[in-house]
Amino acid sequence: MGRMKQSKLFTKTRKDAPKDEVSKNAQLLLRAGYVHKEMAGVYSYLPLGFKVLKNIEAIVRDEMNMLGGQEGILSSLQDPDIWKKTGRWDGEADEVWLKTKLANDSELGLAFSHEEPWARVLSEHVSSYRDLPLYTYHFAPKFRNELRAKSGLMRGREFLMKDLYSFTKNEDDLNTFYEDVRVAYENIFRRVGIGNNTYFTYSSGGIFSKWSHEFQCVSDAGEDTIYIDTEKRIAINKEIYTDEVIQETGLEKDRLIEAKAIEVGNIFKLGTKYAEALGLTYKDEEGNENPVVMGSYGIGIGRLLGTVAEILSDEKGIVWPESIAPFKYHLVELSGGDEAVKERADALYQQMVERGIEVLYDDRDAHAGEKFADSDLMGIPYRIVVGKNSVGGVLEVVRRSTGETLSMSYDEVLGS
């Protein structure tokens, strides 16, 4: 599954990033061949980037399923009718929409979110309190008419998002699930490697609830400013940073540290607004008709990938955590034309492939410096070097994150 000869990989690394790409995450991902910039705020994923994206997706999916989430995938072309019912077709939301038309001139929206479509889908399947609660999610592209795309993958006009929606009978059930999601989100950010830098953050709410919550990953590349209690691991977004809020959240002003941060996730209590507008109701035990209570929970998958690249990188390149790296091992042969060495490396690759070990094999006829530089840039967690200096029995393995050399036996590598 996860194996590839680098000589066959169509993407190439490059020394220089395009001059119009300033953000670190995009520079690294472009230079290493993970993504292609299609236009401002629009990136395509190439084989390496796609693998990372899928790995992140798998972690998120795992956590969603453990919450009881049911995965589907709703369409990107959207029906204006349901958005008109909730008042989000025109008016304020109009700025964010990318709209298009059919040949017969009828309008369509390109999905910027999916509350309305999911609510309508559920309205066809929910009629009794026995049908609730329900949790649905999908990974789907979002299109937003950003006035200013920026910061590489951080703010795009098209991006992949995981959005989860909860449908519950009442607010208590919503609150319980909301807390479960919070834990799941913390798991996700820990599992993709940014747990230590990511804070549960109070942000502005809406009509229904006082606050929403964001997961903010501290980075100078971030657009948001937050105030963090590093011990409690809780923060407040600058948008709502007042003495009153500090008090209400139980934090102390002189313990809060200001920092720039990237919003990698967001959870939000929606209440019954959408359900009421779209007729999503259920009958309770007494036969009364009630609107379903909703919540929405988003993670920008592409933004998360960009955030990891941004945070976990050094002057040489990206440093992927093993959990989402495109490959676990980067096998680099330094035969320099020595057939015996080449055969040794080929044989090792073959053995790894047979055991289903994730490996990228740099079998190119290139100099050591170039191969090492590429390897550092691509950021695969473990580099195995097979060259003239390496002797039989022991493998020379370098850990990308620390640069330390580990001597591992064939069995240790092949058994992993």
Add this chain to the structure above:
RNA sequence: CGGGCUGUAGUAUACCGGUAGUACGCUUGAUUUGGGAUCAAGUAGACUGGGUUCGAUUCCCAGCAGCCCGACCA
């Protein structure tokens, strides 16, 4: 959307009112091979449209595109 800056080979850049030079890349050959090799020969370029001019890649205008600052941002 307001303001600013910028558009030259695939990438990074230089010079110029008289059609463009360098580096990397790529191709061919030779020599090389444990931290981005060497030599030789090739390959490839002025965002688009107008204007000024004998002549525009260069100056002017417009458009388009990109980046940055701000505003905006379930």
